[in-house]
Amino acid sequence: MIIPYFRIPPEVKRWLKEAWEIYRQKPVLVITLLGFSAGLPYLLVFSTLTAWLRDEGIERTTIGFFAWVGITYSVKVFWAPVVDRLRLPVLSRFGQRRSWIFLGQCGIAGGLLLMSFAHPQDSLWMIALAALLVAFSAATQDVALDALRIESADDEQQGAMSAAYIFGYRLALLVTGAGALYIAEFANWHIAYLTMALLMVVGMLAIFWADEPPHQTADERGRNEILLVDEIMGRPMHLQQRPRWQRWLLGAVICPVLEFFQRNGQFALLILAFIALFRLSDITMGIMANPFYLDLGYSKAEIASVAKVFGFFMTILGSALCGVLVVKYGIMRPLLLGAVMVAVTNLLFALLALIGNLGTPPLTALAVVISADNLSGGIAGTAFIAYLSSLANKNYTATQYALFSSLMTLPGKFISGFSGWVVDVAGYMEFFMVAAGLGLPAIILVLVLMQHQRREAELSEPLSAQEPAGSTSEMR
Numbered sequence: 001m002i003i004p005y006f007r008i009p010p011e012v013k014r015w016l017k018e019a020w021e022i023y024r025q026k027p028v029l030v031i032t033l034l035g036f037s038a039g040l041p042y043l044l045v046f047s048t049l050t051a052w053l054r055d056e057g058i059e060r061t062t063i064g065f066f067a068w069v070g071i072t073y074s075v076k077v078f079w080a081p082v083v084d085r086l087r088l089p090v091l092s093r094f095g096q097r098r099s100w101i102f103l104g105q106c107g108i109a110g111g112l113l114l115m116s117f118a119h120p121q122d123s124l125w126m127i128a129l130a131a132l133l134v135a136f137s138a139a140t141q142d143v144a145l146d147a148l149r150i151e152s153a154d155d156e157q158q159g160a161m162s163a164a165y166i167f168g169y170r171l172a173l174l175v176t177g178a179g180a181l182y183i184a185e186f187a188n189w190h191i192a193y194l195t196m197a198l199l200m201v202v203g204m205l206a207i208f209w210a211d212e213p214p215h216q217t218a219d220e221r222g223r224n225e226i227l228l229v230d231e232i233m234g235r236p237m238h239l240q241q242r243p244r245w246q247r248w249l250l251g252a253v254i255c256p257v258l259e260f261f262q263r264n265g266q267f268a269l270l271i272l273a274f275i276a277l278f279r280l281s282d283i284t285m286g287i288m289a290n291p292f293y294l295d296l297g298y299s300k301a302e303i304a305s306v307a308k309v310f311g312f313f314m315t316i317l318g319s320a321l322c323g324v325l326v327v328k329y330g331i332m333r334p335l336l337l338g339a340v341m342v343a344v345t346n347l348l349f350a351l352l353a354l355i356g357n358l359g360t361p362p363l364t365a366l367a368v369v370i371s372a373d374n375l376s377g378g379i380a381g382t383a384f385i386a387y388l389s390s391l392a393n394k395n396y397t398a399t400q401y402a403l404f405s406s407l408m409t410l411p412g413k414f415i416s417g418f419s420g421w422v423v424d425v426a427g428y429m430e431f432f433m434v435a436a437g438l439g440l441p442a443i444i445l446v447l448v449l450m451q452h453q454r455r456e457a458e459l460s461e462p463l464s465a466q467e468p469a470g471s472t473s474e475m476r
Helices: 010-023 025-044 047-055 060-074 080-085 096-117 123-153 155-186 189-198 201-209 218-233 246-264 267-278 280-286 289-296 300-329 332-356 363-391 394-416 418-423 429-435 440-466
Strands: none
Touching: 010 280, 010 394, 010 418, 025 047, 025 201, 047 155, 047 267, 047 289, 047 300, 060 123, 060 218, 060 394, 060 418, 080 123, 080 155, 080 289, 080 394, 080 440, 096 123, 096 189, 096 201, 123 155, 123 394, 123 418, 155 189, 155 363, 246 267, 246 300, 267 280, 267 363, 267 394, 267 440, 280 332, 280 394, 280 429, 280 440, 289 332, 300 332, 300 363, 332 363, 332 429, 363 394
16 A cells, blocks of 8 residues: 655745744743633533523523623623722732732632532522622623733734634633533533532633733823823813822723724724624524524533534634634634624524424534534634724723623623523524524624725825835834
8 A cells, every 4th residue: 555645835834833933932821721711601601501501491581581691791891990900909919910810710710619509490599699700700800811911912913812812712612511511411510510610720820820911000001191181182181180089080981982982083983883793693692502402302412512522623713714814814804704604604503493393403414503603603703803902002901802892792692681582482493593684784884894994095005105214104
């Protein structure tokens, strides 16, 4: 037997070497572990929790209302200024970002422990309150973690940081999705949640290893805020003479918003609308995914193998593919591709529901739908994180990114609270068709943003052509 000789092209070797040099850096490795810490609680108060509740016989309408626990992620912007500015007693020696991340991790672990000791049939309110603690602590962790991720690397390294964060996050989703379902199948749900609580140690160890990113001093930040407010108002505001609480409110809450609107003008409203609507379709359908699989007749082990394990690798493939597309075509085209694919995959779920009316569909049908869903999610999610990171000013990273990520999930979390009611009244097929329709506004707004970006580029070209070599703008 002759074995064909295969030689790796030099270009591929060079690319692999460069990738290895990028991804072996300490900040990238740290953000991978912290991405795992950020992803761990998400499914445990979302789709994994709904699978537990459905497995215990809780009504689907009640399960749907549990989606509102996740609204905590969507209103974190209200306490993001506190996370950004307030120094924690004792823990502050870790640094502003690391101390708040560690506090959030402790809250997540404590909430998961409480959930592991409760029973849905007897202590549903206990589970709800513990899930709320987990969600609040996770949202707090996310505020500080997003700031640490953006501040720990230059703009040209943000792609690697985002990819590492997504890998860690998705690995956590695999563990809390497939892992929790496997443990629940062969042991019970209480042991599954206890195991997940213990896994928060991974993120805690990463915090001890991480370095605190550099920050502006209080004096530097104060001077910049005075200049910003005076420029926007068109006259001196004499902020130094105002009470301390007014200066704090202005600097921590108002200046981040003012800076964003000053930088983007009236178009800022359209950007915020796009952020709010981009993930509306997939968040709305996500709460009913696991109950849908169970109602089709699949076992928890089958769901774990196909929807979680297989889906994990498809998501990573989508993320890797998106990274290449962003390098080649920029951010906007992959955003458009992701928005279209997310809407279309909901139609595939509707088709699967139609087949399910005749009996449990073959496992290959579930695998095809899961492949499309996770591939589209990987592309859309990676492009969207890169887009949001590019919007944040590093002087106001925590508050501005919290604003973006809150808007990203709030509409979907609110609407998904009615998902169980829609399924009970109309059925799964109709529900997924509605979810697909909710993806249309995002597609339209991506096209509008692309047109605006193209117009801005055309306007800037004549100006750049008039500037002499070595000018100030060129130096920037």
